[in-house]
Amino acid sequence: xxxxxxxxxxxxxxxxxxxxxxxxxxxxxxxxxxxxxxxxxxxxxxxxxxxxxxxxxxxxxxxxxxxxxxxxxxxxxxxxxxxxxxxxxxxxxxxxxxxxxxxxxxxxxxxxxxxxxxxxxxxxxxxxxxxxxxxxxxxxxxxxxxxxxxxxxxxxxxxxxxxxxxxxxxxxxxxxxxxxxxxxxxxxxxxxxxxxxxxxxxxxxxxxxxxxxxxxxxxxxxxxxxxxxxxxxxxxxxxxxxxxxxxxxxxxxxxxxxxxxxxxxxxxxxxxxxxxxxxxxxxxxxxxxxxxxxxxxxxxxxxxxxxxxxxxxxxxxxxxx
Amino acid sequence: xxxxxxxxxxxxxxxxxxxxxxxxxxxxxxxxxxxxxxxxxxxxxxxxxxxxxxxxxxxxxxxxxxxxxxxxxxxxxxxxxxxxxxxxxxxxxxxxxxxxxxxxxxxxxxxxxxxxxxxxxxxxxxxxxxxxxxxxxxxxxxxxxxxxxxxxxxxxxxxxxxxxxxxxxxxxxxxxxxxxxxxxxxxxxxxxxxxxxxxxxxxxxxxxxxxxxxxxxxxxxxxxxxxxxxxxxxxxxxxxxxxxxxxxxxxxxxxxxxxxxxxxxxxxxxxxxxxxxxxxxxxxxxxxxxxxxxxxxxxxxxxxxxxxxxxxxxxxxxxxx
Numbered sequence: 001x002x003x004x005x006x007x008x009x010x011x012x013x014x015x016x017x018x019x020x021x022x023x024x025x026x027x028x029x030x031x032x033x034x035x036x037x038x039x040x041x042x043x044x045x046x047x048x049x050x051x052x053x054x055x056x057x058x059x060x061x062x063x064x065x066x067x068x069x070x071x072x073x074x075x076x077x078x079x080x081x082x083x084x085x086x087x088x089x090x091x092x093x094x095x096x097x098x099x100x101x102x103x104x105x106x107x108x109x110x111x112x113x114x115x116x117x118x119x120x121x122x123x124x125x126x127x128x129x130x131x132x133x134x135x136x137x138x139x140x141x142x143x144x145x146x147x148x149x150x151x152x153x154x155x156x157x158x159x160x161x162x163x164x165x166x167x168x169x170x171x172x173x174x175x176x177x178x179x180x181x182x183x184x185x186x187x188x189x190x191x192x193x194x195x196x197x198x199x200x201x202x203x204x205x206x207x208x209x210x211x212x213x214x215x216x217x218x219x220x221x222x223x224x225x226x227x228x229x230x231x232x233x234x235x236x237x238x239x240x241x242x243x244x245x246x247x248x249x250x251x252x253x254x255x256x257x258x259x260x261x262x263x264x265x266x267x268x269x270x271x272x273x274x275x276x277x278x279x280x281x282x283x284x285x286x287x288x289x290x291x292x293x294x295x296x297x298x299x300x301x302x303x304x305x306x307x308x309x310x311x312x313x314x315x316x317x318x319x320x321x
Numbered sequence: 322x323x324x325x326x327x328x329x330x331x332x333x334x335x336x337x338x339x340x341x342x343x344x345x346x347x348x349x350x351x352x353x354x355x356x357x358x359x360x361x362x363x364x365x366x367x368x369x370x371x372x373x374x375x376x377x378x379x380x381x382x383x384x385x386x387x388x389x390x391x392x393x394x395x396x397x398x399x400x401x402x403x404x405x406x407x408x409x410x411x412x413x414x415x416x417x418x419x420x421x422x423x424x425x426x427x428x429x430x431x432x433x434x435x436x437x438x439x440x441x442x443x444x445x446x447x448x449x450x451x452x453x454x455x456x457x458x459x460x461x462x463x464x465x466x467x468x469x470x471x472x473x474x475x476x477x478x479x480x481x482x483x484x485x486x487x488x489x490x491x492x493x494x495x496x497x498x499x500x501x502x503x504x505x506x507x508x509x510x511x512x513x514x515x516x517x518x519x520x521x522x523x524x525x526x527x528x529x530x531x532x533x534x535x536x537x538x539x540x541x542x543x544x545x546x547x548x549x550x551x552x553x554x555x556x557x558x559x560x561x562x563x564x565x566x567x568x569x570x571x572x573x574x575x576x577x578x579x580x581x582x583x584x585x586x587x588x589x590x591x592x593x594x595x596x597x598x599x600x601x602x603x604x605x606x607x608x609x610x611x612x613x614x615x616x617x618x619x620x621x622x623x624x625x626x627x628x629x630x631x632x633x634x635x636x637x638x639x640x641x642x
Contacts, residue, residue, distance in 0.1 A: 021359060025544065026464045027396035027529060028363035028454065033354035038342060041437055042349035043451060045407035047444035075348035086366035086449045116362055119449070123368035126444060128407045130364060130451035133349065143347045208348060223346065 088123025162259020409444025483580020
């Protein structure tokens with residue numbers, strides 16, 4: 001199988017889309033934009049050994065490669081529409097590719113995303129997806145839109161993926177069922193796309209948690225020139241994880257506040273929207289929790305339920321930190 | 322310097338653009354499309370050791386990373402507008418990055434391209450650019466638009482980059498000045514963007530030569546369900562290269578027909594457009610040459626000026642061939 005056979009066999013799939021004038025198979029794909037909509041563009045590169053283990057199952061990898069990009073669309077309330085996939089692989093292994101592509105197209109179909117292009121080259125396990133989404137003109141959730149007095153909300157239970165990763169690295173031991181729950185969050189993060197869309201008329205600023213809650217909310221604070229107070233004891237976690245005898249409170253908080261890879265959302269909204277936000281979250285079956293408030297300072301204050309300040313060893317992930 | 326310092330210091334540059342609603346620094350960039358224009362999307366991934374030598378000068382690498390993508394826009398007659406750059410680097414070396422980014426932004430500015438996003442991660446020398454361009458709705462040059470009786474044209478002198486590469490691989494020796502000319506084509510291909518735009522009302526099908534003329538024109542033939550006859554002696558080459566005593570005719574033809582990496586264009590157009598095409602090419606200072614004709618067969622026939630059929634060892638580059 002050569003490069004062109006691979007593209008023909010695995011990547012050309014029937015994809016109905018009125019705006020897709022020309023898909024895979026030319027020098028570039030052609031999209032006809034809809035009037036009244038802005039387009040969103042984001043790219044994420046996943047590298048073997050850095051972002052995933054060499055023995056990752058192809059279906060899990062395919063899920064993650066696309067999900068992290070879907071999450072960027074979710075964070076702006078955008079509807080993901082199209083994606084380009086560039087891959088560097090040491091060889092074209094049929095079974096591996098079939099499993100990878102099936103999972104990729106399954107997730108893409110579930111979110112209404114069409115694969116419109118990319119590149120296939122020889123190299124050592126690198127995957128880059130560029131994703132394109134839509135929002136009604138001027139309506140996107142932006143990092144620079146947080147307002148003083150906003151509630152701070154978080155989706156799901158951030159930190160579980162980081163706990164699973166620490167098991168892999170031999171830093172902690174978890175019981176098998178608790179590890180399985182955490183590992184599933186690490187391998188199969190569920191992008192909060194539907195919630196993001198629901199939040200468009202309700203929320204001010206939003207951001208997905210890819211590098212750690214404390215670090216990622218920092219981007220909102222910087223962009224909006226505001227501060228925040230967060231009661232870390234309000235951030236939901238898995239009670240079974242909390243109850244593991246091997247897990248200290250300090251370790252748990254480190255995962256919750258500085259663990260990336262869950263791809264939950266953190267967002268801000270006026271207190272008048274509380275009921276509407278809870279209703280929207282229920283509609284799309286996503287847990288949302290108020291964890292703090294936007295302040296006039298330019299600082300992030302983390303404290304526990306007794307009011308004690310929480311110090312972190314590390315605020316989040318930095319590739320070159 | 323960490324990942325965020327890098328992005329702030331090297332990638333945030335003032336970029337005026339009325340359609341760019343939000344640039345680098347959020348979960349995704351936002352573009353407001355223009356009414357009456359289609360958008361083109363293409364991605365190319367360059368991998369160290371596969372696409373470039375480990376000791377490549379950062380400015381040369383930056384040029385190539387963007388130029389190969391600009392070339393995809395040129396091949397459809399599209400105006401390149403925006404780009405996303407994902408990089409995997411083993412470390413953030415300030416001098417290297419400064420040289421890389423300066424060259425990248427210089428080329429981008431020359432073609433009116435704004436950098437709107439991407440990703441920075443740890444890994445082993447991988448660069449992926451996704452490029453976005455515009456054409457007036459329905460006017461793009463497509464691979465499936467070649468018509469029987471069309472002239473086949475080529476820009477520049479394809480094959481020089483392949484000759485330079487064979488010098489690096491020790492397969493041939495060239496005189497220093499001839500090697501320098503070939504090496505410059507390999508390191509600094511000049512995307513034929515202006516010509517592509519001029520060809521929009523004149524040409525039918527077009528394609529850039531990235532993997533070799535014979536293979537790349539094959540994509541036009543397949544997509545258009547036509548054949549072609551090409552007189553290989555009509556394809557222009559550097560006379561000084563032809564005159565090298567170390568270069569056989571067979572070797573020269575292999576470079577011309579199967580050497581990629583020059584990023585010249587091959588295109589087809591009705592014979593009635595000959596004068597207009599020559600005038601357009603002169604206007605943008607690009608050499609164009611008629612080398613053959615589109616036929617009713619589904620075959621590519623290559624022959625010399627005596628009418629002898631030319632056989633190739635390999636039609637072009639295939640990463641997994």
